[in-house]
Amino acid sequence: MSTDCLVGVLDPDQPDTVRVRYVHFDGAPGYILPALDRIWSSTCSHDTTALVDGLLAHQWSYLGGDVAADTAITFTGEQPVPGIGMASEFDADSQVEVLPMPAAVDRVRWVYLIDPEHATVTVHESGNLDRPPTRHHLTAPGQQASSIEETRPVDLVAAARxxxxxxxxxxxxxxxxxxxxxxxxxxxxxxxxxxxxxxxxxxxxxxxxxxxxxxxxxxxxxxxxxxxxxxxxxxxxxxxxxxxxxxxxxxxxxxxxxxxxxxxxxGAAGGAGRDLSHLRPDRLRIGGVGVFAGDWAATPGPSGQMRLPVGFVGVLTGTWNGFAVFTCSRAVAEAIVADQQVQRERHRARLIDLGRGPDDADRDLDEAMATMRFDRDTIVVDETAATGDPDAVTRIGPDPDGRYVVMGGSWTWQAVDPHDCDTIIGDLPAPGAQQRFVELPHTGLRAPHDRLHVTDLQTVAGTPPTSLVTLALDDTPVAEARTSADGAHLSLPSATFSRGDWAAYLTGCRQHGRPASQTQVLDALVTEYQVGQAARQAAADGAVLTRLLDADGTILLLRPVWPAPRDHLARRRLGQRLRLRDPHPRGHLWQWWTGTAWHHLASVTGSRTVADPTGRRPNLGQLLAFLIAGSLYESLDRDQLVRQAADDGIPLDRQMSDDQIRALVRDAHRERGREAGLPVDDLPTLTAADGLELGRIATGGAPTNHPATTDQPTPSDPDQPPTHR
Structure with a gap:
């Protein structure tokens, strides 16, 4: 054997430190312990202190009590030390090493520490630090076997392990x-x-x-x-x-x-045995670290519970059709690419098992799954075979922070519970450190946190006009700013928020994925304040706040709508009305504020399909229903009219009269009739009484009796002579 080791003693002044010398050859217990027995008994005459001094005097090629002055050397520079061993060729340049015990064990496989007081040798093995070390009593050869078996018999199996x-x-x-x-x-x-x-x-x-x-x-x-x-x-x-x-x-x-x-x-970890509850999907919000996997990846585990072989760590940036979109590090992106290759190889193996030939299997594989590879810093996703489109090649580069969005908005990624993953690729944050940024709700600015906000805004007339802005961290005012078309100037009167803190905040801000300037950040914080105030006022008035955006997400119009639409159909109708009523040359999208997020109302630039009434032939029942429903609006009071307007998505002004609201409700009714293909312009408008009468007749009732008429002239007819009986 040629196993190296260290021999020496514990430092009496530092119990966790050892003083040792290196032995290059034959350092296993089966050789070294008998060798120490012989050196101790024969060369040192049972003097353990002399044994330690002799061992620490040199660096060794090997130890042996049978070494003599004329023992042949193997390497140039070696020097025999009679009765102890062969000093190494490097001995002249060496000295006693003083090491922490863990460092000594990490360095070699075996460490032998001699106790001069008790004449014992403690054997430490680097691969078995979880069990007590073996202790060997120095003995003279022939008196007592120096093997581990005889010293500690139960350690034989442990030594083998x-x-x-x-x-x-x-x-x-x-x-x-x-x-x-x-x-x-x-x-x-x-x-x-x-x-x-x-x-x-x-x-x-x-x-x-x-x-x-x-x-x-x-x-x-x-x-x-x-x-x-x-x-x-x-x-x-x-x-x-x-x-x-x-x-x-x-x-x-x-x-x-x-x-x-x-x-x-x-860069992988496992979820077992760790508290990762702070990364559960139900706690994840935009800007937070989560674990993601494809909805295709789950497999049943031994207990029947669905398991995920691998999950990928990323930061949630949004959703697409209900699926997650996230950014990840280069290492995680590489692992996703590698996982795609693993899945392709497994799918090909299944095709071969089903009897497909290699060429057919390769063709079927490319049609079923995209190929992915890295081209320097860019991920290349080739779906040409799967789609039949020769241009279906996607190139995914890193963002300014070096992070990747791997097939976000295309693959059905989901945030998953990390405890359901057998392996997790990426760095898992500690509890409390999982939120990497927040997305401000009204501007989309990504900021390190949402603690900094505007608490007061004053406008000063001038050319150009200037805004005086007060910023607070939580509830404590920390800064004042002047903003205008010429730029922004910030002063920081508070010691709790230094210029370095502001610089760090700016460094962490992103607008449309790119670093934001001081002016952009201040403008966004002001907009958050203004829109937040408008949303709160609308809610207090029983209204809903709507906004019109341009293609870049800039707010063009803010409009509170009263009464608030009561359901999805009413909101859809409201979106159509806003699109027609408030046109804007740069208008792109109408949205409404739910109280926590902006939701879609109507696309200004999208096409709208309107039914062609000429292709329909309404039946009598549809015509009667339309006439009767329209007549009922005459009998509605103001509260009922407002509720009807909410159902129809009709924006109202609180100063409107009942008749004005009634006219808008009737117009909405006639618009729906046109969409249904009814000849609205050829139909009369009935009074409430006429509508009720028509409804009674339509359901089988007899007409209401009117005074009987004859062919006798009426007294009011001046052209007829009086009638005489």
Whole structure:
């Protein structure tokens, strides 16, 4: 064996520090402990202090009580030290090392610390720090065996497990060097295969371990731990037990170390055993860190609960058709690209299993799933085969902060519970640190937080007009600003919010995805204040606030609408009316404020399909229903008229008379009739009494009786002579 080690003592003044010398060869317990026994008993005459002094005097190639002055050297510069060992060729330039204990154990596999007072040697093994170290009593050869078996018999299996663990980790390190040190993209694919339990990657060490030989010689993998003398005294059953322990430990250590390598490569973590409740989807809002996965990725777990093999960490920036849109780091984007390749490989394997030939499987695969790759800093997504469109190639570059939106607005990403993920790619924030930015509701400005806001706004006449703005952090005024068409000037009278704090706030602000200037930020904060006040006033008046935006999201018009529309149909009608009533050359979109967010009312630039009434032939029932419904508006009082206006999405003025509101409601009724294809312009407007009479007749009732008429002239007819009986 050529296992290196350190030998020395604990520093008496610093119990966590050791004073050691390096030994390059033959450092395993099976050799080193008998060697120390012989040096202690023969060379040092049972003087443990002399043993320590002799060992710390040199750096060693190896130790051995049989070394003599004429022992042949192996490397130029080595020097025999009789009765102790062969000093290293580097000894002249070395000195006693003083190290913290953890650093010593991390450096080599074995550390031997001698206790001069009790004549013992404590054996520390780097792979088994979770169990107590072995303690060996220095003895003269022939008096008492110096093996671990005789000193602590129960440690034999533990020692075998330790050796197996070390061997498994070594094999895993070799595997990682071969499998993960190549091209980064392919290494990421391999790592994802491992983390998602792909059967094509090794789940156990390449070798099963030592053969189950039960002969007198110890297997090579255990010789350095047990030594042949110990092995020869064991029963066959005991040898089998030790070998089984070795194999199991090697298997587990290999698997754990492989996963560790793969997670390190991908920047991955696991959700098991950690409190990640602050990242649950129901707590996620715009600007917050969450874990995302495709809705296609869930698979049933052992207990039947749906599990996700991998989730990706990102920052939620919006939604698309109810699905999440998020930004992620370059490392996470690379993992998403690698995961797509893994999914493609698995789909191709399924096609082959179904009997498809390799060429057909490749063609079917490209038609079913896009290819993805990195071209320097750009993700290239090729969907030409899937869509039949030769131009269906998407290039996704990083934003100014170096982050990616990977197929947001195209793939059906969902925010998921991190505890449902077997592997999570990306850095998980600590509780309280998950909100990376907030999106101000009325301007869309992305800011580091929403604690800074305008509390007062005064306008000073002049050319150009100037606004005096008071800013507060939470409830404490911290700054004053002057804004005008010429720019903005900020003064910071508060010590609680310094110019550095303001600079940090500005650095974190984004407008339309790009860094925002001081003027843009102040203008946005002022707009938030003004629109917020208008929204609160509208709500207090029983109205709803609407706004017209241009194509860039700039507010062109703010309009409170009273009464507030009561349902979706009323809001749709309101949007149509606003589009026609308040045209604007730059108008793009009408929205309404729900109290927490802006929702769509109507697109100004979108086309609107209106039914062609000439292609319809209304029946008698439709005509009667229209006439009767229109007649009823005459009998409605003001409150009923206002409710009807709310249902029809009709904006009103509180100064309007009842007849003015009634006229608008009737106009809306006639507009709906036209859309239904009725000949509205040819139909009369009935009074309430006439409508009721028509409704009674339409439902089978007889006409109301009128005074009987004859062919006798009436007394009022001057052209007829009086009638005589």
């Amino acid at each position: 330790g050796a197996g663990g070390t061997h498994g980790r070594s094999l895993a390190d070799t595997w990682a060097h071969d499998a993960l040190d190549g091209a980064r993209a392919q290494a990421q694919v391999t790592a994802l295969r491992v983390l998602t339990a792909d059967p094509s990657v090794p789940q156990a060490p390449p070798g099963a371990g030592p053969a189950p030989e039960l002969g007198i010689s110890a297997p090579a993998e255990l010789a350095g731990v047990l030594g042949s003398p110990v092995w020869s005294r064991l029963t066959p059953t005991r040898r089998s037990e030790i070998l089984d322990a070795w194999r199991a430990a090697a298997h587990d250590a290999f698997a754990d170390r492989v996963v560790e390598h793969c997670r390190n490569l991908l």
